[in-house]
Amino acid sequence: MGQLSTLLAHLHSLAGPAITLIYPLYASIQAMESPEKLDDEQWLAYWILYSFFTLMEMAAESILYWIPIWYEIKLVLVAWLVLPQFRGAAFVYEKFVREKLREFGGSATNPNSSSPKDKASRDKKIKNKFLSFVTSKKVN
Numbered sequence: 001m002g003q004l005s006t007l008l009a010h011l012h013s014l015a016g017p018a019i020t021l022i023y024p025l026y027a028s029i030q031a032m033e034s035p036e037k038l039d040d041e042q043w044l045a046y047w048i049l050y051s052f053f054t055l056m057e058m059a060a061e062s063i064l065y066w067i068p069i070w071y072e073i074k075l076v077l078v079a080w081l082v083l084p085q086f087r088g089a090a091f092v093y094e095k096f097v098r099e100k101l102r103e104f105g106g107s108a109t110n111p112n113s114s115s116p117k118d119k120a121s122r123d124k125k126i127k128n129k130f131l132s133f134v135t136s137k138k139v140n
Contacts (some may be wrong), residue, residue, distance in 0.1 A: 016071065020050065020078050027084075045093035046081055053078075105129065 024046055031039035064070045081088040
């Protein structure tokens with residue numbers, strides 16, 4: 001019985017990297033090599049969400065430490081994002097992230113809907129907004 005529990009513990013510790021990194025890495029390479037755009041969007045969205053999720057998890061580590069099943073919750077969530085049957089990453093990006101980008105004037109607008117001159121003007125405004133944010137100084 002002790003060997004079985006040891007085996008299960010090792011499998012449990014391998015499940016996270018397999019689901020969050022190994023399979024997405026393989027699928028991303030496959031998507032890059034395929035001519036379809038749909039799978040590219042899924043995997044780009046996955047890596048954007050995974051990066052954000054990891055940063056938030058690092059920031060909230062002291063709180064998440066007290067949630068006993070956090071690791072399992074994370075695995076289920078990431079599995080939903082990863083599995084091609086669900087296309088969870090593309091769904092979350094389309095419904096939430098893209099909306100926030102549009103709200104804040106990001107580049108999630110349709111590039112075919114405007115002329116190159118409009119796009120250059122929009123890009124310049126975004127660049128100026130970013131530069132003013134980065135270079136602004138706090139005044140007391």
